[in-house]
Amino acid sequence: MRFRPDFVVVGEILGREADGLFQAAASGSGCMCSFHASSAEHALTRLEAPPISLSKSQTNLLTYILHMSWVLHDNKRQRKLISITEVSRNTDAADAATTAPHADDRRSLDAIFWYDPVQNRLMPDDLDTVVRSSEALQNAKVMLGVDDIKGNLESRMRVLQGILDKQSADVESIHAAISRYYYRQ
Secondary structure (H helix, E strand, C coil), X not given: CCCCCCEEEECXXXXXXXXXXXXXXXXXXXXXXXXXXXXXXXXXXXXXXXXXXXXXXXXCCCCEEEEEEEEEECCEEEEEEEEEEEEECCCCHHHHCCCCCCCCCXXXXXXXXXXXXXXXXXXXXXXXXXXXXXXXXXXXXXXXXXXXXXXXXXXXXXXXXXXXXXXXXXXXXXXXXXXXXXXXX
């Protein structure tokens, strides 16, 4: 971790390598990984049980759990993102910037997005509902000094939509688009 990466991505965690990933998260790097679980609750249980065996103080570093699963749509079996669950530590936004995650059970799992099989998409589809229901977004306002979190998210969404509209698939063009956004800030 001597290079202080902004993000660490690990393909799949199966055991003790999770400890290194969560140490990186504790030092301020954003982290993302995959592993097998049947729900957000099961994900936390698996992370804290052998062979992964993370402590509760480590799993309290989690902000979101994205759950993918196979669904049947239009008579085709498809892999879909079916929920984004926020791991909340039940602190208020004013304390979030100064409060470290504690190794206790004062956390809740709140579905921020969920898959609607009839509409074949994630719900809710309006940003106001997401901002109101997300403790992490409220905390981000305080921690990042952003007054208008909805406007900030809309700006980021325009960057991502621009990448999609140009059908950018190569790392260089995606990096360039994201870098332009940050240099304008």
